[in-house]
Amino acid sequence: MQEHISVLFCEDSTDDFLLMKLSLQHLENPVLCERVQQTETLREMLKSQLFDLYILDYDIPGYHIYDFLDIIKSYDSDASVIVVSGTITEEQVMKALERGASDYVMKDNLQRLPYAVRNEFINSRTRRSLKTSREKAGKTADLLRVYLENVDDIICTKSTDGTISYVSPSCKDVFGISDEELVGKSYLDFVHPDDHKLMRDFLEKMVGEGGTTRSIQYRFQHGEGYFIWLETKARLVVDRRMNTRDLICTSKNITKVKNAEQALAASEKRFKVLIENSTDIFSLVGSDGNVQYHSPAFYALTGYTERDALNKSAFEFLHVQDRERMQKQFNEALESDGTLQLDVYRFRTADGRFLYFESKINNQLDDPDINAVVVSTRDITKRILSEQQVAYQEHNIEKLSEATIGYLNLSVSDNHYDYIGRQLTDIIPHSVVVVNRFNEEDNVLVCESLYGIEPLNKSISRYATQITKGTVFTPNQESTEELRSGKLIHLQQGLYKLLFGMYPKRVCDYVQDIVGIRDVYSMGLVWKGKLYGNVVIIAFEKAPRVNTGVIQTFISVASVALQRKQSEDVLLHSLQEKEVMLKEIHHRVKNNLQIVSSLLELQTFQLQDPAVRLLFSESQTRVRSMAMVHEKIYQSNDLASINYNDYLEQLITYLFESYMPKNVNPVIEAENIMVNIDTAVPLGIIVNELVTNSLKYAFPNGNQGKIYITMRDSGDKLELVVEDDGVGLPEAVRNGNSSTLGLELVHALVQQLDGEIAIESREGTRFTILVDN
Template identity: 25%
Template sequence: MSEIEVDQELLLDQTNTQIFIFIDEQTYYIANKAHADFLGLDKSEFGNVSIYDIFTKDVADYFFKDNKKIFKIKEKIHTREWFKNSKGVSRLLSITKTPKLDSCNNVEYIICSAEDITEKNQSEKQKKKSEELFREITKNMVEMICLTDKNGNFVYAGPTYKSNLGYNPEHLIGKSVFNFVHPDDLDRIKSEFNSLLETLIPRKSEYRCLHADGHYLWLETYGNFIYDDIGNIKKIVFTGRDITKRKQLEQKLKNTYEIINNSLVVAFLWKNDEESGWPVEYVSNNVVDIFGYYVDDFNDDKLSYADIIHPDDIERVKSEVETYSENPDRFKFQHKPYRIITKNRNIRWVDDRTTIIRNDCGEITHYQGVILDITDRKMAEEKLMENKKMLDDTFESIQDGISVIDTDFNVIRANSKMGEWYKVNTPLEGKKCYQVYHNNDKPCDYCPTSRALKTGKTETNIVPGLPNSKIEWLEIYSYPMNDRYTGEILGVVEFVRDITEKTKTERQLEKYSTELKQINEELENRVQKQTEEIKNAERLRVLELHHRIKNNLQVISSLLNLQSEKFNDDTVNEAFRDTQNRVISMSLVHQKIYHTKGLESINIRDYIEDLVEHLISLYNGENILIKIDIQDAYFGIDTIIPLGMLINELVSNSLKYAYSEDEYGELNVIFYETEPGIYTLIVSDNGKGIPEDIDLDNPGSLGLQLIKSLVDQINGDFKLHGNNGTEFVINFSC
């Protein structure tokens, strides 16, 4: 830049940073294009104009108050405020106001720069850092890094403090960082530290730091925060590096580039010499902050601009320069984003605004540009694309149907499974869901999506498929989608499952269950009638009657056997066999009465042993070790029959369901009198057990219903234990 004067106004207009200058508390001196565009004005309207002519009174009062403060304290201030742009959209701006002092130390004017940090602010709120990982990373960092508490006391110092400042990191713990700041910088650094805590905005600071050998080095530090899980400040993290050489160079900078050096963009002036890689004749000092290079790195053609462009992008950049330079009327252009290689060999994406400089003959002599680091934005865009692809892949891989439907019942998106099921009506997107899915001209009466849009809750229903389709029944779950900020319902996601086969099976089982219930009722009525007839028989014929009852029950068992042969369904045949076993358990009672001398009671031990022996032979239980421990006790027929049916149900269930085929197990049947007139029956196995969530008060299976009924008949209660198998404990009085 030694011989070429750069147009300051062009430089200011090429940056996205809003730059504006006040010459007193309320008067604009100049504003760049970015500031004018934000407010929807022409930049020519800002010359010597009052802020009260530009802003509403509230906003103008805010600027007036800040400007008045700066003219008084003569120090830079930083604020973060929400402002509405020309479109009426609120944006968060980070505003830095720097007073320019004259030789008498009076404020001559105020330089203001404003950055739109809306997205950055949202991103920072989501950041969480792992302290353990942080400490591991710092071991390999060239820069100095430390953690302090809110008072500025060291709680951690990285190993590079030894190589940079000569201090043993362990000796710094508990000491105040302010003990090492140059006395002339101390008040300013304390003020900046307090401002960091007040604004919660990460910031850079530069100051002189005491080296262990007694001399001072210039450091550049960057302060940020580590938050806990609930958003409170946990620690303050500072990264720092030695900028002593850079500070020596900064003393030579020209005032012309003071504004640029306070912004987030890097200014370059390149000589029009593509073969030499566009030699750099000027670069703003903040290049070290953005890309890690010092200004001196580009002096004397040590580095050309082409040297720091990524090799994969250089040919495209050259082509764009050639294309834009061919038009003699063009004086500005913008590259597509390309990559810069930083000094530490990192890759940064950049966006630039380039001005073409021609001499009086129209020949291009230089290119002047400003470079903005857009790496964070680029990475966010790539992450968004990656997440979108993952969502798309997941959306299509699900084997159930999925539809996204808006509040007007339009199908916004449907996966391939829905397209397969409703191929006749494809494409599905853009059409009403009730038209393409149900051939209706209005929302369906049974529609769960319609209900979900009204209630804001998940709704479900089973609905018919399209006529003449192999899919007869569908189960639909409708999940409402809400705006994360307002809670407004935006639409519904439908998950659709083909349950045609499931529905057919359930209906067939329901039919079989009804038939079985009718058969059981018929048999129970027949047994009850015969039992009533036996009760009214003459006592002298009790033995004969019991004998006949036994025979009749055997006939019933045979009838059930014949009846079951008419059905091929295993579930129905199993129900018949269960009923046969219940009949046989009653038959054994009458057989015992017939063969015993006493007519009024039966020995429970003999009865249980015979009943269990019959069940073992019936269910082929050779692999099951049977342990029977029964006390002698005698019961009348009104007790022995329900007790026998209980034992039949419990032992049968263990033999049928507790073990897989050929699996060895153990079955215990225990009966004893706990106290006079109080008895306990225990039937247990070490098999698979039964579901823990079964509702004993409202059992669903016929077996459990029968067990509950039989326990009630003997005035008892029962408990069920499911650990390491199944154990029924029945207590009753007699």
């Protein structure tokens, strides 16, 4: 569709207007025509619309042509104006053209008007297009100038040999050098010497590759002397004939970025060195538990390769007893955002051992750069084993203390050798413990205690006699001297050295390997140079490491205990001999007193005087009461005291059998009190005298009655009460004025015992005697 031409006619004649409008219909482009006759109408029209072409009548009544021409130019300075007139001079035409008209046409030659309109329309469009282009170019130049003056990047041009031809003003802020100082100088003068070759190679490539845009990073010397990092993008400008002209370069200060990159690279390098040289293990584990990465420490510690460990479940390497617990804690970590400390667990190494690990895990699954659970692991096997060893040593020390106390509680009849074996087996599990007794006469060791021997005997039985209790070993002189040293000896030759060459060495070595014997120890039970036996410890592979100090102390204490046992055996034997001797003495004293009693009895038969016979009979009962005490002593296990209840019953029975009262009965109430011999004999004589007196004087003429004998322990005193319900004592006797031998003897014996005596006689007689217990 062709473009319309808009035309505004300033014409007072309607006919002329129609005639000119008609002439324009022959143009290829459709013409849209408007008409004004007054300047006021023209001004209002131009306020709302401008036209491609203005046709102005030179003669409009009431107006001058310049009135219309100035208004048009004021609104549209590039307007194309064609002046038409019927009568216009050449001078008027020139003035109109100078005033802004573009062409003129005479009204009598209107066939020229379409051509003039067409030409002016084309010229108008051309002028307007050039004006628009110039305006745009001007604006672009202004924008470029403002951009170059304010942009942080440096814009510069330079020749292919590096000579600077232009640089943007912002170079002062970035380089610390003004553009005047840079223009005309070689760019290489400001490049770091180490980057010269890099820059030359860059310029050569730019020239060789034509219009390709390339970039380079290098160091540029700042006006203050230090170097900054620049990133420059350059493009080679060529003309239509492909002749190179200049390089257009855009440079950016990347010092901060470069420093950050270098710092990051250094940090990454340090981190890499840290990871690769750390003894801790760093791992990345997926949400499914499969291992994505292990740091080098893992492989060095466990013996696995990447092929063995990566893309496999981390839990399959854990001890079977720890897997479920650690899987549960791992699942808890997946639901947590923080760091979770895991429990201690056991990890299987490539050679089948188990190490103790402790780990911290941090869930980084939401971080797209990591997308894994970060696990940091530390090998704490030495710490755990040390703690176990400390606990084991504390256990040993505790057992040593208990065993030492146990030694003190052992009786002479207990098997001390077996006690040593039992205690050492508890302290050192997974071991054979043999305790031998040394027979000095035959210079042999006899097995007295044997624990944990079954695995060893099972292997030895194929080649030799099994070791059992009672097995006799014959040590050579060197071995005996080693045992007498009283030191715990680590036998380097193992079973062969231990068994004193009883079995071939190859058999001992073979058995030692088959059974899995790790260490063999031996120590003599020695005290003050005397050898009582020896202790043998055969530790298997599973046995805990022996603390030689604890074991040596234990065996030394055992040696003292054995020495004490032998001393006690000697002392016991001596005491038994003395006990027999004392019993024999008491027995002989009792027999001698019995002989004296018998002599008194025989003498009594020869006496005629009843009073004298009575005196002899009383002396006989006194001797008999003393004999009974010695009889009780040699019949008792305790040679220092007797059970006084038994003694009283025997003594009272004897007195009643001697005097044979018809109507008098004894009543004995005595506690089971042990009374030493120094008190028992005087008290026996006192009881003899008081009961005898009651039998003789308390019940005259065959009166009936009872005699009460009571013995009580009141703490620090012994209370003896002899009481009867007879006729009572005479007044003189109650007042202590009796001249009879019996009562005088009672008072004398109470005084000898530092005791007290009280006499009561109302309806009978009561003697109360208190002596020290």
